[in-house]
Amino acid sequence: MVVLFVVIAAACVCIIVIGTAFGFRKKSDPGILPLYQDWSSCCSSSCCCRETTETDKQNNLLVTQSSQEFFIPKEKVKVQPPSRTHSSTCPPSPTGSNSGSDSEQGSISSESTNGLFESEIGAVKPDLYAKSNDTLVLQHEKQGKVKKLGKLHFKLKFDFDKSDLNVNVIQADSLPKMDFGGSSDPYVKVFLIPDEDRKLRQTSVQRRTLNPTFNEMFKFPTTYDELQNKTLFFTVYDFDKFSRHDVIGEVKVVLREIDVSREVDVWSDLQPCTVKQAELGDLLFSLSYLPTAERLTVVVMKARNLKAMDINGSSDPYVKVSLLQNGKRLKKKKTAVRKNNRNPVWNEALVFNIPTESLKHMSLEVTVVDYDLLGHSEIIGKCDIGPLCDGTGREHWHDMLHAQRKPTAMWHTLHD
Numbered sequence: 001m002v003v004l005f006v007v008i009a010a011a012c013v014c015i016i017v018i019g020t021a022f023g024f025r026k027k028s029d030p031g032i033l034p035l036y037q038d039w040s041s042c043c044s045s046s047c048c049c050r051e052t053t054e055t056d057k058q059n060n061l062l063v064t065q066s067s068q069e070f071f072i073p074k075e076k077v078k079v080q081p082p083s084r085t086h087s088s089t090c091p092p093s094p095t096g097s098n099s100g101s102d103s104e105q106g107s108i109s110s111e112s113t114n115g116l117f118e119s120e121i122g123a124v125k126p127d128l129y130a131k132s133n134d135t136l137v138l139q140h141e142k143q144g145k146v147k148k149l150g151k152l153h154f155k156l157k158f159d160f161d162k163s164d165l166n167v168n169v170i171q172a173d174s175l176p177k178m179d180f181g182g183s184s185d186p187y188v189k190v191f192l193i194p195d196e197d198r199k200l201r202q203t204s205v206q207r208r209t210l211n212p213t214f215n216e217m218f219k220f221p222t223t224y225d226e227l228q229n230k231t232l233f234f235t236v237y238d239f240d241k242f243s244r245h246d247v248i249g250e251v252k253v254v255l256r257e258i259d260v261s262r263e264v265d266v267w268s269d270l271q272p273c274t275v276k277q278a279e280l281g282d283l284l285f286s287l288s289y290l291p292t293a294e295r296l297t298v299v300v301m302k303a304r305n306l307k308a309m310d311i312n313g314s315s316d317p318y319v320k321v322s323l324l325q326n327g328k329r330l331k332k333k334k335t336a337v338r339k340n341n342r343n344p345v346w347n348e349a350l351v352f353n354i355p356t357e358s359l360k361h362m363s364l365e366v367t368v369v370d371y372d373l374l375g376h377s378e379i380i381g382k383c384d385i386g387p388l389c390d391g392t393g394r395e396h397w398h399d400m401l402h403a404q405r406k407p408t409a410m411w412h413t414l415h416d
Contacts (some may be wrong), residue, residue, distance in 0.1 A: 136258070136266045149249035149270035150175040150210070152188070152234055156253075157263040158224055165192070165220040165227060165260065169203055169234070172270075175210045178238035178246055183208045185239040186248060189395055192220045193231050194360065194387060199402055205239045228256040235395065236270060247273045247391055273391040280381035280416070281306035281342070283319070283368060286409035287385070287400040289359070296323075296352045298364065299407060300335050302345040306414075307380050309370035314340045316371040317380060323352050324363045324386075337371045359401075360387060368414055381414025 155168040169188050178184040187205045201220075206212035222230070232253040238246040249270025258264055286299045300319045309315045320334040331352060338344035354362055363386025370378045385393045392412055399408040 136264055137268070147176070147272070148174070149272065150236075151267055151269055152236065152251050153265075153267050154234065155263055155265050156232075156258065156260045158227065158260045159219075160224065160261075162219075163221060163223055165222055165232075165255075167201075167218045167220065167232070169214045169216050169218070171211070171213045171215075172236060173211050175212070175236070175248060175270075177210065178248065179208075181208070184210055184248070186212050187237055187239055188214065189235045189237065189398075190218050191233040191235070191394060191398060192222070193233060193394070195220065195222075195230070224261075227260070230255050233394070235273075235391065249273070250391070279305075279307070280414040281368070282411050282413055283366065283381075283383065284409060284411050285319075285366065286407040287364075287396060288407040289354075289400055289404055291356055291404055294353060294355050296354050296359075296362075297407070298350045298352070298366075299409075300346045300348050300350065300366075301409065302343070302347075303368060304343045306342040306344075306368065308342060309378055309380060310340075312340070315342055315380065316340065317342075317344050317368050318371055319346065320367045320369055321350050322365040322367070323354070324365060325358065325361050327363075329365075334369075362386065363389065363397075366412070381416065383412040383414060385412075 151173045153170040153173065155166075155170065157166045158164070159166055167190055169190065172186060172188070175184050175186055185205050185207050186209070188203045190201045201218040203214045203216045206214070232255060234251040234253075236248040236250065238248055240246065250273055251268045251270060253266070253268075258266075281303055282305060283303045284301045286301065288297045288299075289295070290297075298321050300321070303317060303319075306315050306317055316337055316339050318335050318337040320332060322332040323330045333350040333352075335346045335348045335350070338346070363384060365382060365384055367382040368380040370380050372378065383393060386397050387394065389397065392410060396408065396410045396412070399410070
């Protein structure tokens with residue numbers, strides 16, 4: 001009995017030692033970990049699974065909510081903006097009620113009151129904006145049948161910052177045929193009368209066209225108040241290399257009748273030159289002014305196709321040049337007589353002393369006279385040269401002032 005008791009006790013001690021050693025290794029020795037895991041899985045399969053802790057549940061909930069908040073849909077979703085109240089209501093739809101699309105779109109409503117458009121961004125005043133599409137058409141009184149000479153297009157605007165009148169010559173349209181080839185070589189000269197600035201302003205020549213485009217800008221320094229007493233002239237010429245340039249027509253603009261404080265777009269019919277084109281012949285002479293000596297020189301060169309004044313079908317011409325101040329004759333000089341000649345040549349210089357400050361008040365009257373020994377000498381024709389004259393007379397005077405010290409020659413058609 002004693003022996004059996006000892007054996008049983010030793011066996012129990014051995015079982016306890018072995019069990020203790022096994023439990024320690026199970027938790028600390030990595031080699032036993034797979035066995036522990038297998039045991040855990042086995043326990044879970046036999047309805048002895050672990051209960052989920054409260055912390056694990058909260059973590060799972062946070063993860064689920066986070067994935068839903070940052071979900072981005074693939075399709076565009078219309079978002080309704082917050083409603084606004086406006087001072088005015090939207091116009092009703094044709095069916096009597098506002099459509100759904102109108103309610104979904106945000107818009108700024110406006111209301112017109114006395115020409116002012118009120119909105120949430122402020123008041124808009126249309127009168128402050130110049131209408132760029134406005135075009136002024138100059139009307140002219142028609143006296144009988146007038147030959148159509150075409151039209152001229154230009155723009156005018158006064159620059160208050162620089163105190164300049166800006167003149168933009170844009171184009172001409174439907175000009176008459178002046179050359180044998182059925183075309184013309186037009187250009188435009190611009191004059192401001194009276195003008196203290198003696199600079200010549202002329203566009204380039206457009207070859208072989210009846211509808212030239214220029215697009216050239218010219219500036220006239222002057223004040224806005226002085227502008228009210230001035231007149232703007234546009235003269236269109238046909239360029240000819242071997243003879244005098246023919247005047248096609250002109251446009252006269254009285255500036256006090258047009259508001260040039262903002263840009264004015266103007267179309268105007270070309271009018272015939274006020275100088276009569278009579279068949280009395282042409283005269284060629286040059287002008288030059290020397291400021292240092294205050295001397296004006298007129299060189300009478302030649303004439304052509306003068307009117308026959310004598311019974312034998314010829315003439316005995318000479319040229320008389322008169323110096324006028326404000327229309328009053330001051331001096332006169334004349335050339336020699338050329339006997340029996342309708343195409344005389346003179347090449348004679350006639351000199352006048354004129355102070356520079358008085359030049360703007362001066363003009364010349366050039367007269368071709370048929371000399372008669374027994375009777376009264378008859379006037380064949382004449383032409384006027386000066387700042388207030390018309391056509392080539394004004395042009396020649398401006399050319400002389402622009403090219404001082406250099407002679408400028410030009411053909412002039414004689415008139416009654």
